Amino acid sequence: MAMKRALWLMVLTLLCVVAAATDTNRVYQPCADTKIQRSDGFTFGIAFSSKDSFFFNQSLQLSPCDRRLSLASSNSQLALFRPKVDEISLLSINTSTFFPDNYGGYMVAFAGRRYAARSPLSFVANSTYTVTSFTLVLEFQRGRLQNLYWKRDGCSSCKKQSNFVCLNKQDCAIRTSSCKGRGGAVDCSLGIQLAFSGTDRHLRVLNSWYEVENLRQYSLYGLYSNLRDSLTSQYNKFF
Numbered sequence: 001m002a003m004k005r006a007l008w009l010m011v012l013t014l015l016c017v018v019a020a021a022t023d024t025n026r027v028y029q030p031c032a033d034t035k036i037q038r039s040d041g042f043t044f045g046i047a048f049s050s051k052d053s054f055f056f057n058q059s060l061q062l063s064p065c066d067r068r069l070s071l072a073s074s075n076s077q078l079a080l081f082r083p084k085v086d087e088i089s090l091l092s093i094n095t096s097t098f099f100p101d102n103y104g105g106y107m108v109a110f111a112g113r114r115y116a117a118r119s120p121l122s123f124v125a126n127s128t129y130t131v132t133s134f135t136l137v138l139e140f141q142r143g144r145l146q147n148l149y150w151k152r153d154g155c156s157s158c159k160k161q162s163n164f165v166c167l168n169k170q171d172c173a174i175r176t177s178s179c180k181g182r183g184g185a186v187d188c189s190l191g192i193q194l195a196f197s198g199t200d201r202h203l204r205v206l207n208s209w210y211e212v213e214n215l216r217q218y219s220l221y222g223l224y225s226n227l228r229d230s231l232t233s234q235y236n237k238f239f
């Protein structure tokens with residue numbers, strides 16, 4: 001399998017605690033199919049690369065698991081996560097040694113093989129701008145992952161923050177030159193808020209999505225003002 005062969009450097013920190021006891025999902029790799037129930041762990045990947053490398057024949061966006069893309073042999077990075085289904089999780093990718101713009105600057109979230117799902121491309125960084133905050137929705141039907149998408153809030157969370165620039169009326173970006181390791185002082189680690197929607201394999205409704213909607217007012221930008229403290233401890237105070 002392409003993913004397994006590839007010696008991609010993994011850059012990941014999983015900030016949510018997975019309670020192994022109730023995890024009945026035996027599928028631990030992202031390029032395989034599974035059906036989840038609430039309280040399971042669910043493995044998915046995020047690939048970083050250039051815009052073009054996610055497309056086959058420059059027109060068809062395929063899952064990074066699809067060998068026709070040969071992502072593993074291009075300039076790319078892979079992060080793997082296993083959050084708990086239906087729990088709001090904040091994933092963090094530390095950028096102190098990983099600069100997304102060195103790997104093409106775009107990312108795609110994905111999971112599954114025969115039932116492959118992948119998100120649209122999301123811009124992360126180039127030499128001018130870095131986007132640090134994302135919300136990813138994982139949508140299941142009867143426990144099967146159907147769809148992954150980035151939820152955007154039209155920059156409402158950074159409108160009043162002078163450090164941020166609104167890109168394409170959808171992404172709040174910071175100047176890459178303000179980032180640590182790039183000449184600045186800001187920790188530009190990526191924060192990815194997860195939300196689950198749809199139904200699990202027992203047709204129980206996954207509703208962490210509604211909680212994220214309510215959480216948006218406390219968007220990640222507030223948390224980033226003091227990133228030195230653990231992201232989780234600050235995040236948890238909202239519950």
Ligand SMILES: *[C@@H]1O[C@H](CO)[C@@H](O)[C@H](O)[C@H]1NC(C)=O
Pocket residue numbers: 057
């Ligand atoms: C790639 O795209 C070109 C032009 O759009 C088309 O003629 C060709 O058949 C495509 N190749 C494959 C393998 O799909």
Ligand SMILES: *[C@@H]1O[C@H](CO)[C@@H](O)[C@H](O)[C@H]1NC(C)=O
Pocket residue numbers: 092094095096187189227228
């Ligand atoms: C990223 O790693 C650096 C070096 O280990 C550390 O100083 C920094 O606090 C980390 N950032 C986050 C968000 O964990």
Ligand SMILES: *[C@@H]1O[C@H](CO)[C@@H](O)[C@H](O)[C@H]1NC(C)=O
Pocket residue numbers: 123126127128129167
């Ligand atoms: C970086 O991305 C922004 C937003 O997409 C774009 O306007 C800008 O031209 C890009 N800069 C470089 C150096 O590619």
